[in-house]
Amino acid sequence: MTAASHFVPLMRPLRLGDLTLRNRIAMSALTRSRAPTTIPTEIMVKYYRQRAEGGAGLIISEGILISRQGTEWPYAPGIWNHEQVEEWKKITDVVHAAGGYIYAQLWHLGRVSHPDAPEQKLAGVPVYAPSAIAARGGKFRHIPGKPGYVTPTEIEDPWILVRQFKQAAISAKEAGFDGVELHGAHGYLIAQFLDSTSNKRTDRWGGSIENRARFGLEVLKAMIEVYGKNVAVKLSPAGGNNDVGMPLQETLDTFGHFITEADKLNLSHITLMKYMAERDIEFDGKKRGTPHDVLASYGPLVKNAKLFINNGVTPEEGAELVASEKVDGITLGIPWITHPDLVKRLEHGKALDNAPDYKRFQWGPHEKELGVGYTDYPTAQY
Template sequence: MTDNLFQPFALNETITLNNRILMAPLTRCMADDDLVPTQAMAEYYGRRAEAGLIISEAVIIRPDGQGYPNTPGLFTAAQVEGWKKVTQAVHDNGGKIFAQLWHTGRVAHPHFFSEKTGSDAVIAPSAIAFEGTVPRMRELVYQKPTPATKADIEQLVADYAQAAANAIIAGFDGVEIHGANGYLIDQFLHYGSNQRSDEFGETPENMARFPLAVVDAVIAEIGQDRTAIRISPGAYVHLPADPRDRAVFDYLLAQLESRNLAFVHVGIFDDALEFDYLGGRVSSYIRANYNKTLVGVGSLTAEMGSAAIAENKYDLLAIGRPFIANPDYVARVREGKELVEYSEEMLMSLV
């Protein structure tokens, strides 16, 4: 019933995947104290290399992008060297891997970076704090961010491009720009977090200006064939919903389609969620407005994904937590074997 998942898929003339099952990005907080990937991480990713493509856990592009403990970076020589062990393990086992490039924006916390940067400033589109505390470190309360200046934004664009260059040096096959889940790029795309009145706010064209500048800078650095993006048109985490957001994503998706990326990846934890202003599910909305390669995700089973691909709802299936519980997920699905059920305890170790 899932045969279509095991067909090779050409992202473009440069990259062909062995199958249509992707490993979704899964934050594990298992880098060392210098945010360098460890040997245990190399072994963890290597065991999952039968996926058509692994999208790495989110990787910080610079120190002030950190919002969670021990999340890996891609901005120092030591971090690049650490990632080389990861990518080599994946390639040795016949797989491919993209780095997901990340800045958490207003969800960052100076606890993680103030000593490195000499500043407590949390950067975001507008001075609107996210209410709550840092997961895994509940004593840390989010603070009101500092709105990014035009110079700040230009530097961020350059830092994304440099992180993409570092990813290729580290052996990644490409990058996925993390423009979803209420982090920095996504914060510019939603009215609930972007209340600017300059060239980066108020209208769809302005609100998409920074995200598209990042996309264009990464393409200029490593090529459109190695560049992808994840987006969340439906505000569901870290952001309040606003019906005006739809016009922003209508504009953004048309612009992304013209750039011929490796793929666009749906950003949603549960694709059964529906949004009135999108007319239903996030994946359905994106497919209606984007005709190139689309990756579906969101608490889907292999059977659900296979059926959706057969109906042209998307082209590739990304699987998250079941890959934590089942390093051999692809083989188990192909052979019809029962899956090990995921549990929260599994987050405490890399197996």
């Protein structure tokens, strides 16, 4: 069996919502910090065009901020004003011209923003979260003193944030995105509402599993009002990142409920992130996450949406999972960063041999270096 034939299961088309993807290899959302003023740039147009031309079945955009937030990545793009929408149009246009599709991943950081970050100051609002509980950790490199996370302000009316997500979906549609993915992973806002360690509310948005799941489900419903079937959600049930994570049984019960209910909404797909010990953070010498087999635990609950797996998945593993019908597709991250022609390489049996430049992945490089480690990875010879 040649390398190319081994990946045949990944090369089959896939119906996803209202779209038919040319293959089952999606490009994961990847924060790359190349939007110095929160507005997409020409170098970003080139970056997405390269990967669409490289054969991505579906591109999930980097996390797009739905409002001004004090992120640890000061060059993250947004989608709350007309100029941002117009520049995103250039990106969706080149992806479509290359025969690809692109979803906008919509993102709110919740309590892991910082009030002293420039964008948060411009927003003129507090750092909002479900409860006034600070996450441990954090390191805002662009703020003097490199402070950690702060105690957030409990959002009095979560419907305010639901409406922000809906408006972001409306803007994404105007910008030409084919769908939207709700960022429900990595301990950001959706996960903060779901997790009992970060959500101590006593109203209808907290307490029971049903109440803690309410916010994320209402956001999905609001997105569906805009995009119909072309709505997805990404989840990391094993937790860890940004100081979230519950005991195992509570984790299984909470995410089991959320995934079951989300699957009833006729989503295009649900992406689950595997647990990876090497990416789990530590506090006081202990891993923060909740190790368990995410795919085995929740995959059987997905009856209607397509199922994607992410986080350390290799193309070889992905081909086996698709062939055995355990998943419908895979999302890859770092391989897409380092190989703009990833799918073409797999189709032609070419090695994935570009070494990643980790120093240039994110953290707001100087403008003169925006393309370094971003758009300068070589393609293979065919």
